[in-house]
Amino acid sequence: IFVPEIIEKKKRGKKLSREEIEFLIKGYVEGEIPDYQMAAFLMAVYFRGMDEEETTYLTLAMASSGERVDLSKIDGIKVDKHSSGGIADTTTLVLIPLVASCGVRAAKMSGRGLGHTGGTIDKLESIPGFKVELSQDEFVENVNRIGAAITGQSKNLVPADKKLYALRDVTATVDSIPLIASSIMSKKIAGGADKIVLDVKFGRGAFMKTYEEAKALAELMVKIGNLAGKETVAFVTDMDQPLGLAIGNSIEVIEAIETLKGNGHEDLVRLCLELGSEMLLLAGEYKEKEEAENALKENIKNGRALTKLKEIIAAQGGDERVIEDYSLLPKAKYTLEVYPGNEGYIKEIDALRLGLTAMKLGAGRQKKEDNIDLGVGIWIYKKVGDFAEKDKPLARILANDREKLNWAVKEVVESFLLTGEYVPKRNVIWAKITG
Ligand code: URA
Ligand code: CA
Numbered sequence: 001i002f003v004p005e006i007i008e009k010k011k012r013g014k015k016l017s018r019e020e021i022e023f024l025i026k027g028y029v030e031g032e033i034p035d036y037q038m039a040a041f042l043m044a045v046y047f048r049g050m051d052e053e054e055t056t057y058l059t060l061a062m063a064s065s066g067e068r069v070d071l072s073k074i075d076g077i078k079v080d081k082h083s084s085g086g087i088a089d090t091t092t093l094v095l096i097p098l099v100a101s102c103g104v105r106a107a108k109m110s111g112r113g114l115g116h117t118g119g120t121i122d123k124l125e126s127i128p129g130f131k132v133e134l135s136q137d138e139f140v141e142n143v144n145r146i147g148a149a150i151t152g153q154s155k156n157l158v159p160a161d162k163k164l165y166a167l168r169d170v171t172a173t174v175d176s177i178p179l180i181a182s183s184i185m186s187k188k189i190a191g192g193a194d195k196i197v198l199d200v201k202f203g204r205g206a207f208m209k210t211y212e213e214a215k216a217l218a219e220l221m222v223k224i225g226n227l228a229g230k231e232t233v234a235f236v237t238d239m240d241q242p243l244g245l246a247i248g249n250s251i252e253v254i255e256a257i258e259t260l261k262g263n264g265h266e267d268l269v270r271l272c273l274e275l276g277s278e279m280l281l282l283a284g285e286y287k288e289k290e291e292a293e294n295a296l297k298e299n300i301k302n303g304r305a306l307t308k309l310k311e312i313i314a315a316q317g318g319d320e321r322v323i324e325d326y327s328l329l330p331k332a333k334y335t336l337e338v339y340p341g342n343e344g345y346i347k348e349i350d351a352l353r354l355g356l357t358a359m360k361l362g363a364g365r366q367k368k369e370d371n372i373d374l375g376v377g378i379w380i381y382k383k384v385g386d387f388a389e390k391d392k393p394l395a396r397i398l399a400n401d402r403e404k405l406n407w408a409v410k411e412v413v414e415s416f417l418l419t420g421e422y423v424p425k426r427n428v429i430w431a432k433i434t435g
Pocket of ligand 2: 083085086089090091092118119120
């Protein structure tokens with residue numbers, strides 16, 4: 001096979017064979033195919049697209065490019081959960097102990113945050129002593145012993161994606177639905193779970209800006225998962241405004257703990273119940289959605305989900321007293337409450353602007369190498385549809401730098417758009433996609 005012929009074929013919009021796709025990925029990872037040929041190929045895919053079958057072959061070729069996580073020593077059906085990334089989205093920290101408390105083995109690999117979106121591994125690092133890098137043996141051992149573990153991705157998981165993503169980033173080919181779908185699904189497949197629940201977000205704070213794009217991505221990923229032999233269900237969910245109320249690292253840990261104590265914001269709770277009950281159904285623990293949802297609610301009420309989080313923290317070397325004593329978590333030196341300029345119903349909250357503001361306060365990374373400040377962030381007090389009164393704060397800013405604190409005030413106030421007319425609340429769940 002000759003690389004320019006494969007590029008030519010895609011350039012003309014023709015369908016590639018499995019062999020051609022495997023040849024490209026293998027050659028690229030092994031360094032035999034140079035960046036300039038792969039860059040031309042990616043741009044051809046950007047303009048011409050790939051069908052479900054081609055995208056599945058691409059996904060499988062990528063998934064085979066490095067080590068695969070072996071979860072076979074964990075009994076039962078392993079269900080993974082993946083989010084396409086959001087703001088004030090501490091779902092994973094709520095869901096993992098919650099589903100584990102209902103009997104589902106939760107072996108979760110998570111990432112770090114980049115840009116305006118947060119990462120579960122960073123959030124967990126705000127718990128003193130918490131070990132975020134487990135060996136494969138420790139990971140499997142913890143899941144077998146207490147039902148759950150959360151670890152960073154192993155270094156050699158899907159090297160094809162690391163190399164391709166870096167190239168896409170500098171060739172303006174990130175925003176291609178087949179390339180995004182294969183990037184995400186290759187990591188899910190190599191991650192070793194039997195079944196997959198996807199949370200595909202849309203709106204200002206998400207990768208996909210419109211509902212239609214997010215739905216197309218969700219449908220494609222569900223097809224790939226099922227073609228690859230892993231039952232996959234996706235939800236298309238709102239990320240036009242922040243999901244919960246906390247944007248940061250230690251404060252998202254607090255929000256997750258509060259949610260497990262039964263004090264979560266209704267939107268975050270709804271998403272956790274929706275994704276969680278689907279995980280219980282896929283794992284075969286329950287037959288009916290309502291039954292599964294009731295089990296989750298019950299374990300929030302009776303404290304079992306919170307106890308499970310405590311066990312996870314202790315098993316990974318963290319200080320479990322944080323559950324009762326938030327002062328053990330990193331804090332910011334300065335806090336400031338922000339008031340609205342006027343009163344009115346909240347019509348919009350610009351999730352992206354708030355996410356970027358939190359990032360610039362130090363809660364996130366602009367570049368992969370940046371350090372983050374675990375104690376800073378933004379607590380919002382209100383969401384779309386709530387009424388903002390002039391003398392009641394809209395949000396609280398937490399900072400370690402006075403200049404940044406003062407700068408952030410305008411950013412936060414202007415992220416809220418108020419109106420005199422009644423505004424309904426936004427739906428969190430917009431669609432469910434099954435195979
Ligand atoms: N997330 C990924 O993992 N890959 C993409 O291409 C986009 C978002
Ligand atoms: Ca997340």
